[in-house]
Amino acid sequence: MTYRLDRLYRLGAWGAAACMLTICAIVTFQVLLRCLDALLLLVGNARLGLEIPGVSEMAAYLLVGATFLSMAYTFTHYAHIRVTLVISRLPPRARVWVETLCLLVSLALSVLLTWELVGLVRESLEYNDVSSGLLAIPLWIPQSVLVVGIALMCMALLETLLGTLRTAFTAPASYVAPELQDGDS
Amino acid sequence: AQWNLATPYGDASFHTQNTKQFAEDVADATDGELDISVHSGGSLIAHSEIKPSVRRGTVQAGEVFLSSLSNESPIYEVDTLPGLAGSYEDAYDLWQASKPIITQMFADEGLMPLYAVPWPAQGIYTDFELTDASQFEGLRVRAPNINTQRFVENLGGMPTETEEADIPTAFSTGRVDAMITSVSTGKSMSAWDYVSHYSDANLWLPKNIVFINKRAFDQLDDKTQQAVLDAAAEAERRGWQASREDSAESAKALKEHDITISKPSGQLAEDLESAGDSLFENWQERAGDQAKTLIDRYRERQADD
Amino acid sequence: MLTLSLVTILVLALLLGGGVWIAFALLGTGWIALTFFGSFEPGPILASDFWGASYGWDLTALPMFVWMGEILFRSGLADNMFRALAPWLNRLPGRLLHSNIIGSGLFAAVCGSSAATCATVGKMTLPELERRGYDGNLAIGTLASASTLGLLIPPSIMMIVYGVVTEQSISRLFIAGILPGLLLLGLFMTYLIVWSLLVGARQGRAGQAESRMPMLSKIRNSAQLIPLLVLIGGILGSIYGGLASPTEAAAVGVVLSMLIARGNGHFNKTIFLDSLFAALRTACMIAFIIAGASFLSSALSFTQLPMQLANAITEMGLSPTMLLVVLTLFLLVLGCFLDGISLILLVTSIIMPLIEGAGIDLIWFGIYLVIVVEMSQITPPVGFNLFVIQGLTGKDIITITRATLPFFLLMILAVVLLHLFPEIVLYLPQAMN
Numbered sequence: 001m002t003y004r005l006d007r008l009y010r011l012g013a014w015g016a017a018a019c020m021l022t023i024c025a026i027v028t029f030q031v032l033l034r035c036l037d038a039l040l041l042l043v044g045n046a047r048l049g050l051e052i053p054g055v056s057e058m059a060a061y062l063l064v065g066a067t068f069l070s071m072a073y074t075f076t077h078y079a080h081i082r083v084t085l086v087i088s089r090l091p092p093r094a095r096v097w098v099e100t101l102c103l104l105v106s107l108a109l110s111v112l113l114t115w116e117l118v119g120l121v122r123e124s125l126e127y128n129d130v131s132s133g134l135l136a137i138p139l140w141i142p143q144s145v146l147v148v149g150i151a152l153m154c155m156a157l158l159e160t161l162l163g164t165l166r167t168a169f170t171a172p173a174s175y176v177a178p179e180l181q182d183g184d185s
Numbered sequence: 186a187q188w189n190l191a192t193p194y195g196d197a198s199f200h201t202q203n204t205k206q207f208a209e210d211v212a213d214a215t216d217g218e219l220d221i222s223v224h225s226g227g228s229l230i231a232h233s234e235i236k237p238s239v240r241r242g243t244v245q246a247g248e249v250f251l252s253s254l255s256n257e258s259p260i261y262e263v264d265t266l267p268g269l270a271g272s273y274e275d276a277y278d279l280w281q282a283s284k285p286i287i288t289q290m291f292a293d294e295g296l297m298p299l300y301a302v303p304w305p306a307q308g309i310y311t312d313f314e315l316t317d318a319s320q321f322e323g324l325r326v327r328a329p330n331i332n333t334q335r336f337v338e339n340l341g342g343m344p345t346e347t348e349e350a351d352i353p354t355a356f357s358t359g360r361v362d363a364m365i366t367s368v369s370t371g372k373s374m375s376a377w378d379y380v381s382h383y384s385d386a387n388l389w390l391p392k393n394i395v396f397i398n399k400r401a402f403d404q405l406d407d408k409t410q411q412a413v414l415d416a417a418a419e420a421e422r423r424g425w426q427a428s429r430e431d432s433a434e435s436a437k438a439l440k441e442h443d444i445t446i447s448k449p450s451g452q453l454a455e456d457l458e459s460a461g462d463s464l465f466e467n468w469q470e471r472a473g474d475q476a477k478t479l480i481d482r483y484r485e486r487q488a489d490d
Numbered sequence: 491m492l493t494l495s496l497v498t499i500l501v502l503a504l505l506l507g508g509g510v511w512i513a514f515a516l517l518g519t520g521w522i523a524l525t526f527f528g529s530f531e532p533g534p535i536l537a538s539d540f541w542g543a544s545y546g547w548d549l550t551a552l553p554m555f556v557w558m559g560e561i562l563f564r565s566g567l568a569d570n571m572f573r574a575l576a577p578w579l580n581r582l583p584g585r586l587l588h589s590n591i592i593g594s595g596l597f598a599a600v601c602g603s604s605a606a607t608c609a610t611v612g613k614m615t616l617p618e619l620e621r622r623g624y625d626g627n628l629a630i631g632t633l634a635s636a637s638t639l640g641l642l643i644p645p646s647i648m649m650i651v652y653g654v655v656t657e658q659s660i661s662r663l664f665i666a667g668i669l670p671g672l673l674l675l676g677l678f679m680t681y682l683i684v685w686s687l688l689v690g691a692r693q694g695r696a697g698q699a700e701s702r703m704p705m706l707s708k709i710r711n712s713a714q715l716i717p718l719l720v721l722i723g724g725i726l727g728s729i730y731g732g733l734a735s736p737t738e739a740a741a742v743g744v745v746l747s748m749l750i751a752r753g754n755g756h757f758n759k760t761i762f763l764d765s766l767f768a769a770l771r772t773a774c775m776i777a778f779i780i781a782g783a784s785f786l787s788s789a790l791s792f793t794q795l796p797m798q799l800a801n802a803i804t805e806m807g808l809s810p811t812m813l814l815v816v817l818t819l820f821l822l823v824l825g826c827f828l829d830g831i832s833l834i835l836l837v838t839s840i841i842m843p844l845i846e847g848a849g850i851d852l853i854w855f856g857i858y859l860v861i862v863v864e865m866s867q868i869t870p871p872v873g874f875n876l877f878v879i880q881g882l883t884g885k886d887i888i889t890i891t892r893a894t895l896p897f898f899l900l901m902i903l904a905v906v907l908l909h910l911f912p913e914i915v916l917y918l919p920q921a922m923n
């Protein structure tokens with residue numbers, strides 16, 4: 001199916017890609033600095049001892065963006081997995097309602113999760129929570145990123161739910177599971 | 186009532202054994218009215234999430250490494266300042282002097298400290314004999330927090346970050362040459378697999394703190410509240426004793442595994458001290474008035490001893 | 491206790507069977523367990539647990555290795571590898587299916603997580619094996635099970651967790667994992683050979699025979715393996731040369747695989763972006779399930795269910811052997827629902843005194859536990875290797891499980907062997923002294 005907010009979901013995925021690249025870049029840079037030291041030691045000079053402070057801390061929190069900003073994008077590419085053994089054998093008329101139910105349950109849980117995570121962010125702001133490493137990263141930042149990721153997921157689920165409901169009421173017999181509709185994945 | 190207490194340390198640690206005894210004492214004193222189940226080894230909640238979880242009331246009680254809160258306030262760094270309090274007596278005075286301030290800071294978040302128990306004093310592990318401060322030149326020393334990092338820099342070493350779990354690999358592959366920690370941690374991490382010498386420098390005695398959610402405490406009746414406080418006082422007394430015993434036993438275990446233990450002396454001792462002193466001055470500036478009050482109170486107590 | 495167990499299992503079965511996305515099914519089950527059987531508000535627990543499982547330094551290795559797999563998949567390296575290996579494995583029954591097992595064993599030495607091992611190796615081998623007419627189920631079965639060795643062959647995240655909480659030497663645990671790891675590899679390969687002789691060859695599902703090749707060409711052909719060996723050597727070298735920690739090595743792997751793909755002439759902007767976005771999808775899928783599984787584990791802990799079960803075992807007063815039998819059954823059942831780390835933390839925080847009391851060596855027990863955790867990676871409904879393979883192949887989890895079953899049984903056999911001959915575990919660490 002086509003998603004109206006597809007561009008937004010892709011934007012999320014680009015954000016995730018940026019986080020992933022950053023993790024890879026800073027870790028690689030850190031390793032290169034160690035290689036440089038090893039080389040210097042080999043040719044008889046002293047080590048430089050250069051180190052990027054807080055690489056592990058930065059990477060640990062960038063991971064939130066790298067994995068969760070692409071939630072909706074992953075969903076619209078059918079990469080979140082599920083057990084379809086039973087439902088794939090249902091006739092379209094039944095399947096469309098089971099799908100609706102699945103989407104409803106997932107949407108409810110997503111909204112709930114977003115809501116609770118917003119509470120978490122507010123608390124982190126209230127108490128000025130920071131990470132315990134050298135960088136003292138304010139925790140509301142990565143937590144907000146997580147909220148954005150799950151909120152995008154809510155939108156994607158809602159869009160799919162509305163689309164499925166439309167089919168359920170207008171032409172239930174013509175329902176085809178979205179992952180079978182288009183080859184784009 | 187049913188309480189959960191989360192601690193990051195495993196059952197083998199004397200801290201966890203002490204905390205489990207505390208939970209048992211409370212259950213005995215209240216005839217099982219208050220049942221505290223201890224979730225050790227980070228099995229319920231990871232270290233960094235324990236304090237927020239107690240604050241939120243997700244669990245009623247928790248235990249954390251006090252100086253892991255250093256980023257929240259310099260006051261929490263006080264038990265990791267090298268040279269300020271290097272014996273159990275001094276560390277106890279320092280804890281008594283800092284208790285009112287820390288209690289107040291915890292109260293601001295709806296928390297209430299119950300007791301704090303120290304780890305044995307921190308020293309320096311190396312795979313060579315440490316005799317001179319110049320040996321720190323170019324040495325990669327594991328520095329888990331900002332104070333240790335500055336301390337290592339003051340000595341001319343290169344502080345490196347290494348996750349605790351990565352330590353054995355880091356040593357055996359040469360990413361780390363030395364680390365600063367206690368005999369107790371050295372024993373539990375089988376330090377003899379990768380280092381040969383321990384310099385017992387008595388740098389500082391960091392503490393674990395056990396604390397509870399104030400709301401949960403207020404919901405208890407007076408008798409139960411008193412039982413909790415009594416058991417906590419007893420746990421603190423028992424814990425400090427256990428720490429001393431563990432220190433002796435761990436040192437013995439290190440020796441049995443052929444780690445050479447020595448005391449820094451002469452110039453090395455002086456250099457360690459002066460590296461610590463400049464750190465202390467820096468800390469006093471950052472921590473401001475509270476630090477002054479705290480240190481005055483500490484010096485007073487020491488004068489009384 | 492019984493009601494709670496039944497309700498949990500029923501709800502989870504209903505949600506999963508009904509087609510709810512796996513991560514949501516786990517979240518929903520956890521929520522219901524907490525709401526109806528816990529005395530705590532589920533909301534804050536959900537938030538803090540989901541958050542707690544979403545960040546972490548160790549976890550960063552997973553998306554990096556997944557990305558590396560995606561690059562290798564597009565680099566033409568897999569095809570090279572198979573063409574180089576095919577003439578050598580031609581006479582060995584099972585032929586290229588062994589590449590799953592050998593590949594997993596090699597990659598396990600680089601990577602500490604089984605899901606990452608599965609995703610990386612599978613991305614390279616599965617499409618090639620299918621193209622060459624090998625039995626699909628056996629391809630999946632060998633991959634799912636052999637890639638669990640990521641946990642047993644050092645470096646290993648699980649051993650680090652076990653070593654830290656039980657204060658056992660992590661270096662010793664690492665060394666102790668080597669022989670049992672080889673034992674499992676041997677068992678898997680033996681099974682593959684026997685299956686190919688008895689079943690596969692008759693039904694023509696064990697791959698086609700390749701044309702015979704003279705020795706010299708075989709050797710010349712093997713040069714195609716060099717890039718892959720450079721990759722594995724580079725990653726291992728960075729770890730053991732003190733240049734990178736096992737976690738950092740994952741990023742090294744990404745960069746090296748890009749360089750190799752470039753050298754192979756299979757790298758440009760499109761391939762770069764394709765691999766990156768494919769990795770994002772897989773990493774997101776796995777991370778979401780990890781967070782969901784972590785919430786379910788924690789919800790069950792709050793209801794005290796696993797502790798009560800564990801305490802029930804403690805009170806049985808069993809002999810050491812019986813204790814291990816009961817414990818294995820208990821862990822296999824729990825392993826269906828909890829993720830590996832939760833399983834280890836649960837055991838170490840509740841059952842450890844019992845194990846020490848029974849006089850069981852703690853290094854041995856650590857290895858035993860890691861193998862049981864490996865098994866839990868391939869038991870449904872919560873089995874991460876199954877999820878990864880479903881993501882790779884689109885096949886249903888039930889089909890994948892059925893394909894994995896023989897190897898699961900072999901792992902049980904391995905545990906029995908380790909119990910009968912503890913030296914397999916203890917020889918190397920004792921030789922360290």
Ligand code: NA
Pocket residue numbers: 597598599600601602603639640641642643644645646
């Ligand atoms: Na491994």
Ligand code: NA
Pocket residue numbers: 825826827828865866867868869870871872873874
């Ligand atoms: Na499982």
